[in-house]
Amino acid sequence: MSRAERLFDLLQILRRHRRPVSGAVLAREAGISLRTLYRDIASLQAMGAQIEGEPGLGYVLKPGFLLPPLMFSAQEIEALALGLQWVGRRTDEGMGQAARNVMAKVAAVLPADLRERMEDDALVIGHGWDRPQPIDLALLRRALSESRKLSIRYTDEKGARSKRIIWPVSIGFFESTRVLVAWCELRGSFRHFRTDRIEAAEILPERLPRPRRHLMKEWQKTLLPESDSSTRYSVPCSHRTRETPMSQDIKSADLVFYTNPQSRGNIVHWMLEEIGCPYTLRVLEYGTTMKTPEYLAVNPMGKVPAIQHGGVVVTEAAAICAYLADAFPEAGLAPEPKHRGDYYRWLFFTAGCLEPAATNHLTGWNPSLDQEMSFGYGSYARVLDSLSAWLKGRIYVAGDRFTAADVLLTSQLQWGMVSGMIEKRRTFEAYIEAHVHRPAAKRADEQIETMMVQKAGQAA
Incomplete structure (x- = not known):
């Protein structure tokens, strides 16, 4: 690495830290010795960078200093292209078009070898969960940028409709859904609104009572973990953690x-x-x-x-x-002995045949006819046909009640059809519809969604 690249990297590291950071941390992130770090800090200060601090106290870069950027590395190009692809597929049309414009502008100024790297399809973003969006997400983004209140009509998961005035704070884009974080005047607290359940929205002339960045900090405080330092999430589990002594049982x-x-x-x-x-x-x-x-x-x-x-x-x-x-x-999640054959068959068919076949198919690769005997699942089409034939007219995989095999297969089919890994078939849709609304499934979904929202808040 040249000295110029090292100085540029050091500036980028300083920009990531908004508060004073010790020389030891900077040296570790930059992969250099403390002695080299002190020399590089002095060099940047001599070039006009407003870096305040001294050895033993820490350093912070004041805004306003610009160093002419160096060319992207090949890995940076891949990261940029992958991120822009994600935005193009997972956001609204306006944001997606902006991402495509950025890709075109960046590609136009890259050397030929790096342009090829950016246009390479070695890394791709698959199709997301396409849900109908009654409102244009661009409207929500405009309310956020203008810091204005929103009037919305919302339908919750139980089908109850309500009209609310909210103060928009942030939009989270997840694989399975999009969530608007906002202060709800009706509830008097922060709420998370799935955008596919917002039936109508109107930007009001009233501005937010407090700056949005202050609301963001207030919301983030509600997500702080209560205990357990090993996890950064505070999840309202229905079955709370308990301390129990070890025993023979x-x-x-x-x-x-x-x-x-x-x-x-x-x-x-x-x-x-x-x-x-x-x-x-x-x-x-x-x-x-x-x-x-x-x-x-x-x-x-x-x-x-x-x-x-x-x-x-x-x-x-x-x-x-x-x-x-x-x-x-x-819990009754294993069937009676007479149904154990079907139970084990489809439990491990899901793990050993369905998932690998679907994963390979998603990447665009399927075994040829002469290769099928080398793969446990044979072919993607045969896997889906076999499963579809078994599920036709059935509610449960094995016997006449819900089992662990239904948990696994329902989850795999639901995610597979959402992500495009598994072809949508009416037989599969009817089967998962019978199980995804179970109370335990809803509790798990709510806890997972809470973790996702908290993760987005901590990364903001």
């Missing part, structure tokens, strides 16, 4: 659930709500807390979900569902 042992709201852990979250046993939630982040030595001792793959039940560790969503059904028979 494994059923009375503490149940710890490791997850992330954007993972297969959501399947297990639903399963835990179904069994009704208190559990301790540990929310981990990709690339950081999932890779710590402490968690790798639980799951060497460094992935979620995983559970610890007394001295037992179980990973993989299908295995966890099967284990919990057996460990808590009183």
Whole structure:
């Protein structure tokens, strides 16, 4: 790395920190020694950068200093292209067009080799969850930018309609939904409104009583965790964490659930709500807390979900569902012995055939005829045809009641059809419709949505 690049990187690091940051932290982030850092700080100050502070106290960059930018690196180009693709697919038409315009402008000034990197399709954004939006999101964005109140007509999850005056604070764009955070005058507190449930909206002439950035800070304070330093989320679980002494009976042992709201852990979250046993939630982040030595001792793959039940560790969503059904028979999530064949068949068909077939299909790759015998699932079409034939006219996968296999299969089909991984079929839609409104599923969804909103607030 040249000295000019090193100085530029140091400026970028300083810009990320709004408060004084120690030299040790800066040196670590920049990958240089403290001695080199002090020399580079002095060089930037000599060039006119208003960097205040001194060794032992910390440094902060005052706004206003501009250093001519260096050319993007290849990895930065990939990150930029991927982010703009996401905006183009996951936001409203106006924002999507703006993202495409940015891509065109950036590509126009890049050298030929980097332009090819930006236009490369090695990294792609799949289709999101397309839900009808009764209102234009551009209207909500304008209310945010102008700091004005909104009058909305809203339908909640129970179908109850209401008219409200709200103070818009932020919009969260998630894979499964879009959420408007706002202060609700009707409820006298912050509320999260799904935009697909806003039937109508009108920008009012009244401006917000307080600056939006102040409202954002007030909202973020409502999301601070109450305890448990291992997770940054405070989730209102229906089965609260409890302290229980270890005993010989494994059923009375503490149940710890490791997850992330954007993972297969959501399947297990639903399963835990179904069994009704208190559990301790540990929310981990990709690339950081999932890779710590402490968690790798639980799951060497460094992935979620995983559970610890007394001295037992179980990973993989299908295995966890099967284990919990057996460990808590009183929940009735394992079928009678005469139906266990169908139960195990489709439980592991979902994990061993449906998911890999759907994942490969999404990437545009399917086994050729001569390759099918080498893959456990054979072909994508055969997997869907076999499953569709079994589910036709059925409410449950095995027997005449809901089981852990239904939790896993419903979750996989719902997410697969939403993301475009699995072809939409009426048989699949009828099957999942029979289960997604179960009280346990709704509780899990509400807790997951709360975690997603909190995560967005902490990243803002």
